[in-house]
Amino acid sequence: MKRIAPAVEVAGLADLVVALRDAAHLPGLLVYVAGELGDNATAEARPCGSAPLVGVGADLLDDHRSPELVGSVAHEIAHHALGHLSGWLVPALDWLYIWTCVAGIMSAFLPVPGWISPALLSLALAARLCVSWLRRAAEFAADRHAVALLDSLGMPGRQIVTAMLIRDLAVEPIWYAMVGWLAGTHPPAHARLRRLADAPSFTLHGLEVTS
Secondary structure, eight states, X not given: OOEEOOHHHHTTHHHHHHHHHHHTTOSOOEEEEXXXXXXXXXXXXXXXXXXXXXEEEGGGGXXXXXXXXXXXXXXXXXXXXXXXXXXXXXXXXXXXXXXHHHHHHHHTTSSSOTTHHHHHHHHHHHHHHHHHHHHHHHHHHHHHHHHHHHHHXXXXXXXXXXXXXXXXXXXXXXXXXXXXXXXXSSOOHHHXXXXXXXXXXXXXXXXXXXX
């Protein structure tokens, strides 16, 4: 069950969140702790509120200084800072995917030309692949921006985000590492590590920072 966590329960998490929120120039930020998230974190939009929302798995709070917690929170805040949850394109493509799937299946049983059902299902597949590509691109961008946010606070951003991704690499299924680059909404951890290693510097509000 989702709940708002008191500061005493999350120890140093509150200070980290405030520092990252200020670095990201966000007007506000609401953080909750949820046991069902395990050792993951998530960025969410709030349809009935203006403050960005970040969920943190309770298992991440074992050590508020761990790179897994710091990197995960920075990554999710970076999603909000980059506007990934406020765009219209991904939701529009999601709806296109759903409705063209439904229409394609239904048309197979209706007295319509035979090409309509394959055409609609092909459009649904194209929409799905586009959504997956856009979400993978957002993950790469959030990794880079998380590094820049952490660097701006005097922390070793690249090392922290790299450590977070190495943890993900250790538990990622082998099958996802093979096919996630095409159909997954998150890039495989090894692809994120490679992309992060290939980028020599990052920018935050027009200033170049390095790790």
